[in-house]
Amino acid sequence: MEIILRNIHKQGYSPDISSYITEGGYKALEQSLEVKPGHLLSEIKLSKLVGRGGAAFPTGLKWELAHNAEEYPKYVVCNADEGEPGTFKDRIIMERDPHLLLEAMAICGRIIGSTQGIIYIRGEYFDAYEILKKAILDAEKRKFLGRNILGSDFSFNIRLYRGAGAYVCGEETALLDSLEGKKGQSRVKPPFPTFTGYEDKPTALNNVETLSNIPEIVLKGGEWFSKIGSPLSPGTKLYCLSGNIHKPGVYELPTGTPLSELLGKYGGGVEGKLKAVLPGGVSSSFLTDRELSVNMDYPSVAKAGSALGSGAVIVINDTHCMVDIAKRCTEFFAHESCGMCTPCREGTKRAKEMLTGITQGSGELSSLELLRDMRKVMYDTSRCGLGQSALNAVVSAIEKFRDEFEEHIAAKKCNLGICSG
Amino acid sequence: MAEVTLTIDEQQVRVPEGTSIFEAARKVNINIPHLCYHERLSLYGACRVCVVEVEGRSRLEASCVTPVESGMHVRTNTSRVRESRRMIVEMLLANHPEECLTCDKSETCELRKLAYELGVRSIRFEKGRKYHYTIDDSSPSIIRDPNKCILCGRCVRVCMEVQSVGAIDFVNRGEEVQVLPAFGKGLGDVECINCGQCILACPTGALSERSAVDEVWGAISDPKKFVIVQTAPAIREAIGEEFGMKRGSLVTGQMAAALRRIGFNRVFDTQFAADLTIMEEAHELIDRIQNNGVLPMFTSCCPGWIKYAEHFYPELLPHISTCKSPQQMFGPIAKTYYAQKMNLKPKDIYVVSIMPCTAKKFEALRPEMRSSGVQDVDAVLTTREAARMIKESGIDFARLPDEDFDLPLGISTGAAAIFAATGGVMEAALRTAYEVITGKTLENVDFGQVRGFTGIKSATIPIDGIELKVAVAHRLSNAHILLEELQKGTLPYHFVEIMACPGGCLGGGGQPPPTTFEIRAMRAASVYREDEGMPVRKSHENPAIKALYDEFLGKPLGEKSHHLLHTKYTKRGLV
Numbered sequence: 002m003e004i005i006l007r008n009i010h011k012q013g014y015s016p017d018i019s020s021y022i023t024e025g026g027y028k029a030l031e032q033s034l035e036v037k038p039g040h041l042l043s044e045i046k047l048s049k050l051v052g053r054g055g056a057a058f059p060t061g062l063k064w065e066l067a068h069n070a071e072e073y074p075k076y077v078v079c080n081a082d083e084g085e086p087g088t089f090k091d092r093i094i095m096e097r098d099p100h101l102l103l104e105a106m107a108i109c110g111r112i113i114g115s116t117q118g119i120i121y122i123r124g125e126y127f128d129a130y131e132i133l134k135k136a137i138l139d140a141e142k143r144k145f146l147g148r149n150i151l152g153s154d155f156s157f158n159i160r161l162y163r164g165a166g167a168y169v170c171g172e173e174t175a176l177l178d179s180l181e182g183k184k185g186q187s188r189v190k191p192p193f194p195t196f197t198g199y200e201d202k203p204t205a206l207n208n209v210e211t212l213s214n215i216p217e218i219v220l221k222g223g224e225w226f227s228k229i230g231s232p233l234s235p236g237t238k239l240y241c242l243s244g245n246i247h248k249p250g251v252y253e254l255p256t257g258t259p260l261s262e263l264l265g266k267y268g269g270g271v272e273g274k275l276k277a278v279l280p281g282g283v284s285s286s287f288l289t290d291r292e293l294s295v296n297m298d299y300p301s302v303a304k305a306g307s308a309l310g311s312g313a314v315i316v317i318n319d320t321h322c323m324v325d326i327a328k329r330c331t332e333f334f335a336h337e338s339c340g341m342c343t344p345c346r347e348g349t350k351r352a353k354e355m356l357t358g359i360t361q362g363s364g365e366l367s368s369l370e371l372l373r374d375m376r377k378v379m380y381d382t383s384r385c386g387l388g389q390s391a392l393n394a395v396v397s398a399i400e401k402f403r404d405e406f407e408e409h410i411a412a413k414k415c416n417l418g419i420c421s422g
Numbered sequence: 423m424a425e426v427t428l429t430i431d432e433q434q435v436r437v438p439e440g441t442s443i444f445e446a447a448r449k450v451n452i453n454i455p456h457l458c459y460h461e462r463l464s465l466y467g468a469c470r471v472c473v474v475e476v477e478g479r480s481r482l483e484a485s486c487v488t489p490v491e492s493g494m495h496v497r498t499n500t501s502r503v504r505e506s507r508r509m510i511v512e513m514l515l516a517n518h519p520e521e522c523l524t525c526d527k528s529e530t531c532e533l534r535k536l537a538y539e540l541g542v543r544s545i546r547f548e549k550g551r552k553y554h555y556t557i558d559d560s561s562p563s564i565i566r567d568p569n570k571c572i573l574c575g576r577c578v579r580v581c582m583e584v585q586s587v588g589a590i591d592f593v594n595r596g597e598e599v600q601v602l603p604a605f606g607k608g609l610g611d612v613e614c615i616n617c618g619q620c621i622l623a624c625p626t627g628a629l630s631e632r633s634a635v636d637e638v639w640g641a642i643s644d645p646k647k648f649v650i651v652q653t654a655p656a657i658r659e660a661i662g663e664e665f666g667m668k669r670g671s672l673v674t675g676q677m678a679a680a681l682r683r684i685g686f687n688r689v690f691d692t693q694f695a696a697d698l699t700i701m702e703e704a705h706e707l708i709d710r711i712q713n714n715g716v717l718p719m720f721t722s723c724c725p726g727w728i729k730y731a732e733h734f735y736p737e738l739l740p741h742i743s744t745c746k747s748p749q750q751m752f753g754p755i756a757k758t759y760y761a762q763k764m765n766l767k768p769k770d771i772y773v774v775s776i777m778p779c780t781a782k783k784f785e786a787l788r789p790e791m792r793s794s795g796v797q798d799v800d801a802v803l804t805t806r807e808a809a810r811m812i813k814e815s816g817i818d819f820a821r822l823p824d825e826d827f828d829l830p831l832g833i834s835t836g837a838a839a840i841f842a843a844t845g846g847v848m849e850a851a852l853r854t855a856y857e858v859i860t861g862k863t864l865e866n867v868d869f870g871q872v873r874g875f876t877g878i879k880s881a882t883i884p885i886d887g888i889e890l891k892v893a894v895a896h897r898l899s900n901a902h903i904l905l906e907e908l909q910k911g912t913l914p915y916h917f918v919e920i921m922a923c924p925g926g927c928l929g930g931g932g933q934p935p936p937t938t939f940e941i942r943a944m945r946a947a948s949v950y951r952e953d954e955g956m957p958v959r960k961s962h963e964n965p966a967i968k969a970l971y972d973e974f975l976g977k978p979l980g981e982k983s984h985h986l987l988h989t990k991y992t993k994r995g996l997v
């Protein structure tokens with residue numbers, strides 16, 4: 002069952018506009034022009050689609066808020082920053098089926114009453130940028146974008162904006178500030194972007210993958226979509242398999258597919274002996290072989306004590322030291338924190354120091370308790386998702402692999418010979 | 423606006439929609455601990471000290487940026503809240519130098535106070551790395567110690583929102599975040615106007631004035647120096663606050679007594695020089711009006727405003743009155759006129775001024791300010807520094823008997839007293855200009871239209887056939903608005919007063935903390951009370967000023983005045 006990768010996996014498919022049209026591309030947009038935005042909106046709501054960027058917010062509700070806002074102009078912003086380590090799904094869509102995204106954005110514009118779309122694309126995605134640039138020109142030539150699309154009274158343009166390499170700019174409000182030319186750091190919420198977004202105007206901001214579901218929902222109906230995968234959060238999900246796995250890559254599967262099936266049947270099995278999995282990237286908590294039966298949908302993974310996030314499934318085998326991996330996670334967050342709010346800026350820095358100490362043989366047992374307390378406070382008080390989830394991986398590693406940490410601290414050595422201490 | 427009812431710590435409170443939890447809590451007498459919040463600045467929501475529990479929400483909320491909702495249940499004092507706040511402050515302290523004992527802000531530091539109140543008695547991150555930044559002492563007015571900075575952003579917001587300068591901002595991210603002037607330059611090398619509003623806003627010792635206390639003690643102890651002190655109009659209603667007296671207490675006599683006991687050879691008054699400024703400035707205005715000079719004319723007493731214009735509005739420099747400020751008129755008069763009377767040489771005299779202002783330190787060092795042949799004003803103390811010297815001397819300020827200023831440079835009028843408040847220079851100038859132009863007596867000397875804390879005030883004053891149009895702005899953000907309008911040519915004024923600091927000098931960056939809106943208002947009330955109580959309320963009727971012209975200067979705008987009392991300005995460009 003593929004919705005998003007359906008074209009890409011066809012023989013001879015190219016990112017060219019003619020390829021897309023041959024496969025029925027831009028039909029959904031054409032249809033959208035013939036019905037009322039309100040009708041389209043109710044289909045999206047019916048689909049129960051939730052955001053694939055990490056926060057799992059209902060897309061229909063988000064668009065309804067933007068639709069109901071009475072200020073103009075409104076904006077459609079696509080979050081293509083994809084900065085989370087181990088995530089590479091949006092890139093595939095943009096490089097190999099760019100028109101899918103463009104069509105989806107135009108439909109979103111039609112629904113909320115916007116005439117301007119902006120794609121905020123990760124700075125390092127050079128190819129995707131060039132491909133999208135060409136795609137926009139081609140779509141304009143064929144009247145799928147621009148003034149009076151397909152002869153209707155609906156106009157919609159899309160422009161590209163390149164990020165400069167800060168992970169936090171993937172956070173929606175930091176992204177908006179960055180788009181406006183400011184330093185990328187999160188805004189105070191409320192007001193939410195649906196009311197006060199880009200240039201303080203109503204804005205629907207969505208992930209690339211979220212948007213890419215839209216054309217099929219328009220063509221086949223919300224109800225059709227709502228029946229796919231787990232009823233808890235229906236549809237499919239792109240999982241980015243990486244780490245110690247035989248066949249790493251992007252897999253589109255119905256939500257709710259068990260983690261064991263993803264690793265075994267699709268990923269070709271774990272290389273060596275499995276130690277731990279991060280099901281939703283470095284902001285999620287580690288799962289172990291005891292939790293492999295978890296169904297990969299947002300509520301089920303949350304119930305297992307972790308998070309599905311953007312779908313970066315990182316597999317770790319027993320050649321890796323969990324203390325070392327925990328340390329690397331803290332290095333990432335200390336470097337990527339925007340540094341605005343105290344708990345995240347200071348907490349990530351101190352966590353990094355403590356873990357560095359532990360890997361170097363100068364750690365203290367009390368740090369393990371302190372890190373747990375810090376996780377709680379950082380979750381409770383940080384301003385945005387970065388700080389709120391920065392210590393999830395670390396604290397779950399301590400909980401599930403405590404003996405490894407204690408060994409580093411007490412015996413001052415790393416059994417695997419990885420840590421320098 | 424619609425109202426909502428919510429519960430805060432089991433108390434019901436009704437507030438307008440859109441109110442923050444923080445403000446709503448104040449209504450039921452709960453002062454939620456905070457660091458980045460500042461009542462006169464935009465919300466920042468970054469320190470996270472003000473977090474509270476809201477029933478039904480999974481995380482704590484920062485109360486300063488969370489709007490109330492109807493039926494909300496808020497708890498501001500649970501163990502979860504207390505533990506979070508404590509850890510956040512511990513995190514800040516883990517970076518922080520342990521220098522409270524020697525810190526400029528040790529008495530008033532909000533971080534130190536908060537750590538005490540929140541019960542932080544040890545720091546669990548003790549082994550953590552501290553900052554090792556170099557202290558920025560490039561500015562003649564302000565010392566910036568980034569090691570003590572907690573990144574609350576109040577200074578950044580004051581500089582941008584209150585002063586429209588934007589000399590400092592956040593740079594870098596994560597653990598490398600800092601507040602810095604553009605391109606990492608020193609504060610002395612950018613557009614900073616030295617106003618010191620950031621010092622008042624800063625909760626810690628990261629920003630403080632460049633102290634002149636040691637130099638002044640040195641001069642006082644030097645038997646070869648004749649040390650004169652002048653006190654600005656805005657000191658007498660503020661310095662008492664440093665000694666626990668009621669806010670806005672008028673302590674002119676005690677201040678004079680204390681300064682004499684510290685060891686100054688003469689205790690004089692900048693208000694004398696303020697009267698002199700009015701003589702020169704009113705005549706300059708009349709001259710510009712009668713001889714088709716450049717109009718509108720701007721006041722020139724505020725060195726913050728002058729530097730602002732030099733950076734941002736160089737094309738307006740010909741509009742600025744060439745009169746030096748009262749501080750800088752006093753210096754050369756003391757070192758020439760008074761020196762001759764005393765049979766002293768300019769270099770034997772050491773002039774100290776006590777100012778509500780950090781920009782005055784910069785002004786005294788301007789190369790133009792050496793018309794007595796040596797530096798006209800040798801050292802500038804802020805109100806805070808002067809108070810510290812009095813404390814260091816062990817003087818029980820509040821119990822001192824009143825004493826008078828010395829003669830003759832201690833004589834002044836009500837017109838000079840009101841220089842301390844926004845609109846005061848304007849009002850004083852009008853009192854004199856009216857009588858000079860008409861030759862008649864001005865019966866009612868009060869110009870209420872230019873008083874008060876409205877950002878931009880304007881009035882039309884009929885003077886013998888001339889409809890004199892005037893405007894007054896305080897806070898440079900207001901000045902900025904006014905100047906933009908003026909440049910569009912939409913506002914026809916003859917005379918414009920601009921003061922950089924909110925409320926005028928009584929709210930200056932050298933004043934005792936806290937200097938809030940309410941405290942500024944109390945000081946202003948004292949200023950006008952002082953004016954009313956003065957026997958003479960017009961500058962040109964000051965007998966000492968008359969004598970100065972008769973014996974020494976000749977006439978206003980005369981040759982001697984030109985040499986000693988007038989100056990010129992420099993285009994400074996942007997960084």
Ligand SMILES: Cc1cc2nc3c(=O)[nH]c(=O)nc-3n(C[C@H](O)[C@H](O)[C@H](O)COP(=O)(O)O)c2cc1C
Nearest residue numbers: 052053054080083084171172173207208211386387
């Ligand atoms: C630190 C941080 C980084 C994020 N990075 C991304 C990202 O790279 N791409 C993305 O789509 N969403 C990212 N998000 C989530 C966005 O804030 C936002 O929820 C999402 O873009 C909304 O789109 P959706 O509803 O379609 O998921 C990030 C969130 C946080 C807190």
Ligand code: SF4
Nearest residue numbers: 339341342345385388
């Ligand atoms: S949580 Fe971290 S990244 Fe988010 S606002 Fe706070 S400092 Fe910035």
Ligand code: SF4
Nearest residue numbers: 521522525531626627
């Ligand atoms: S800024 Fe405050 S906490 Fe820091 S050294 Fe000074 S008094 Fe102490």
Ligand code: SF4
Nearest residue numbers: 581614615617618620
């Ligand atoms: S002294 Fe005034 S101009 Fe300079 S940084 Fe501080 S607030 Fe800005």
Ligand code: SF4
Nearest residue numbers: 571572574575577624
């Ligand atoms: S210098 Fe002071 S006011 Fe400015 S950010 Fe640092 S602590 Fe806050």
